[in-house]
Amino acid sequence: MTTKDRIGWLLIGLAVFSLVKGGGIVPAIGPAATAATYVYELRESAPPSAVYAGLDQLNREKKVVANLYDDDTTDGAGEVPDQYKTAVTAAREAGLPSLVVTGGGKVLNVVKDPKTVEAVVGAVQ
Amino acid sequence: MNSFAPVDPKLIDVVLPEHDGYPVAFEAEDTTDAVRDVCGAAARDFPKSLWIEPKDWADKARDNDKYHTWPMNYIDRYTNQNPTHECTCHSLRANAEACRNRQLGIIYPGGPKKGFRYDESKRGSVWLGPLSVYAEANPRQWGGANVRQVMEIACRRGMLPEKIQPFEYGFKHTLQGTTGAGGLNQSKGPWVSLSNFPSGWKETAAWFKPQEVIFPGSWEEAVCLVLHGMVVSVGRNGHAVPWSRWNAAQQVMAYPDSYDLTRYDSLRTVKSAWGGAFAIASMTVPDDWKHPAGGTA
Numbered sequence: 001m002t003t004k005d006r007i008g009w010l011l012i013g014l015a016v017f018s019l020v021k022g023g024g025i026v027p028a029i030g031p032a033a034t035a036a037t038y039v040y041e042l043r044e045s046a047p048p049s050a051v052y053a054g055l056d057q058l059n060r061e062k063k064v065v066a067n068l069y070d071d072d073t074t075d076g077a078g079e080v081p082d083q084y085k086t087a088v089t090a091a092r093e094a095g096l097p098s099l100v101v102t103g104g105g106k107v108l109n110v111v112k113d114p115k116t117v118e119a120v121v122g123a124v125q
Numbered sequence: 126m127n128s129f130a131p132v133d134p135k136l137i138d139v140v141l142p143e144h145d146g147y148p149v150a151f152e153a154e155d156t157t158d159a160v161r162d163v164c165g166a167a168a169r170d171f172p173k174s175l176w177i178e179p180k181d182w183a184d185k186a187r188d189n190d191k192y193h194t195w196p197m198n199y200i201d202r203y204t205n206q207n208p209t210h211e212c213t214c215h216s217l218r219a220n221a222e223a224c225r226n227r228q229l230g231i232i233y234p235g236g237p238k239k240g241f242r243y244d245e246s247k248r249g250s251v252w253l254g255p256l257s258v259y260a261e262a263n264p265r266q267w268g269g270a271n272v273r274q275v276m277e278i279a280c281r282r283g284m285l286p287e288k289i290q291p292f293e294y295g296f297k298h299t300l301q302g303t304t305g306a307g308g309l310n311q312s313k314g315p316w317v318s319l320s321n322f323p324s325g326w327k328e329t330a331a332w333f334k335p336q337e338v339i340f341p342g343s344w345e346e347a348v349c350l351v352l353h354g355m356v357v358s359v360g361r362n363g364h365a366v367p368w369s370r371w372n373a374a375q376q377v378m379a380y381p382d383s384y385d386l387t388r389y390d391s392l393r394t395v396k397s398a399w400g401g402a403f404a405i406a407s408m409t410v411p412d413d414w415k416h417p418a419g420g421t422a
Contacts, residue, residue: 042337042406043172046353049185053192055230059248065414067230070407076283076332076419082412117192 031104033124036066037084038099038114039091045113047097054120064101064124071096099123126193126236128186129374137377137389144363146210146269152360155272155401157340163277169339169406171346175353179345183373185352196356197236197369197379197387199223201246201291202310204255206383209305210269212365213358214255214262215383217275218302219367220356221253221284221335224405227354229414236369239385240309246291249414252310253333254302255383257285261319266304272360272401276338282327283334283409286418288312296418298322298329308385332418337406344399351378355406361398366390368402 001009036058040047047068058066069088075081080088087100090107094100101109101123111123161168177185189195200223206215226233229249243250258278262270286294287302289312300322301307301314339355341347347357348371357368368390370379377389390398411417 043169043174045174049188049192049194049354052194052227052230052232052354056193056232059230060245067414068228069410070228070337073228073336073407073410075412076334076409081410083414084410 031106031108033064033101033103033108035083035087035102036064036099036120036124037087037091037102038068038097038120039071039084039088040068040097041071045097048115050117051114051120054114054117057117057121058124126190126195126198126234126370128190128195128370128372132372132375132377132389136387138391138394139388140362141364144210144269145206146212147271147360147363147365148269149363151269151271155360157342157401160273160276160401160403161340163273164280164335164338164403167280167335167338169337171339171341171350175349176346177349177352182348182352182371186371186373189352189354193232193234194354195236195370196223196351196354196367197381198232198234199226199354200237200356200369200381201226201233201243201250202252203237203239203308203381203385204303204311204383205306205308205385206255206303207306209303210263210267211255211259211303211305212383213270213272213275213360214259215303216358216365216367217258217279218253218255218284219369219381220358220403220405221279221333221408222250223356223367223369224335224408226250228408228410236387237381242291242310249417250291251294251333251417252287252290252302253284254287254300256303256317257300257322257330260317260322264318266316272358272365272403276403280335280338283330283332285322285326285330286333288314294415294417296329298326300326329418332409332411334409335405335407336409339404339406341399341402341404344396347395347399347402348378350404355404357402357404359398359402361390361394
């Protein structure tokens with residue numbers, strides 16, 4: 001079997017493997033989602049009940065840490081809590097309210113003004 | 126949780142034999158303006174964004190039933206103050222705890238249950254001690270405290286976590302929750318004066334402070350706050366309570382009373398009691414919910 005043949009069979013094998021697994025050949029690169037933060041300003045809009053339910057579902061399924069953050073809320077030292085700094089910056093840029101999915105300190109997804117459980121849970125997938 | 130279910134009339138407009146911390150004289154002092162003043166920078170007018178037309182209250186109630194998003198669904202425990210005069214502080218702790226749990230994103234579908242502890246509470250629910258505020262509001266122990274006093278204290282320096290918690294958070298400073306009966310989810314202990322609080326206690330209390338407090342300008346705005354998942358604390362008939370679920374069918378307001386059970390105020394009481402009421406819209410937030418007092422406090 002020549003080198004060319006070997007490469008050919010390898011590519012066929014990878015293609016079959018990919019089809020069986022139902023995904024891409026190249027594994028995803030980048031951090032996994034670890035948090036979903038709904039950032040809002042209560043004076044402008046109230047989070048829909050479905051948003052609370054979606055965040056609760058994410059927490060129960062332990063997929064990510066899912067919280068709400070009312071803009072300008074601070075920690076006991078008067079600062080924006082470390083866990084929300086990245087999400088708050090991204091949400092303010094996108095416009096409030098926004099659901100920001102983060103992982104490894106990076107913003108992975110921003111969904112503006114989600115209104116349903118599916119929109120909240122789906123933002124992480 | 127079916128907010129439309131009929132309520133036992135024996136649980137509506139229950140007036141205790143004597144005041145348990147909120148005598149009539151205090152009611153007169155606790156005007157909206159007076160309580161607002163003591164909250165300082167935390168005070169907020171009722172935002173227009175929270176207004177719901179009364180004709181739409183039933184629909185919002187159905188939404189809350191479907192998604193378990195009543196304030197009652199963010200309260201994971203009862204407390205029991207019997208026979209103390211700590212009622213305003215027990216009402217305050219329900220308001221503050223519900224706010225934190227709402228921010229945390231954990232729902233307790235059945236609300237508080239006597240003698241029961243939710244597993245989910247371990248994920249960051251912190252039980253805040255009424256005594257940690259009452260001891261400063263009334264150093265004489267008996268006679269109660271008005272809403273103005275307790276809110277000034279809470280907004281200025283926060284509340285201490287109780288000795289009993291749903292998770293070992295490693296708090297450096299805790300205090301018994303009440304000198305009353307307490308229970309499975311509430312620590313009890315002897316009276317302690319402010320000067321005998323654990324040394325350095327303010328470092329921990331600072332992590333449990335109201336940051337935004339909304340003052341409804343009408344009974345309808347108070348109902349709207351409840352419909353949006355926020356506890357509304359009120360004082361009336363010698364007792365202070367945390368309104369936590371509106372029954373749109375019977376038009377009564379449910380509250381987890383500081384005696385291990387849920388009671389209700391009628392529409393007539395709601396209409397007369399809303400003055401001086403408040404809802405905590407946001408509390409200090411930790412950098413890590415597993416270390417609610419900042420990891421060092």
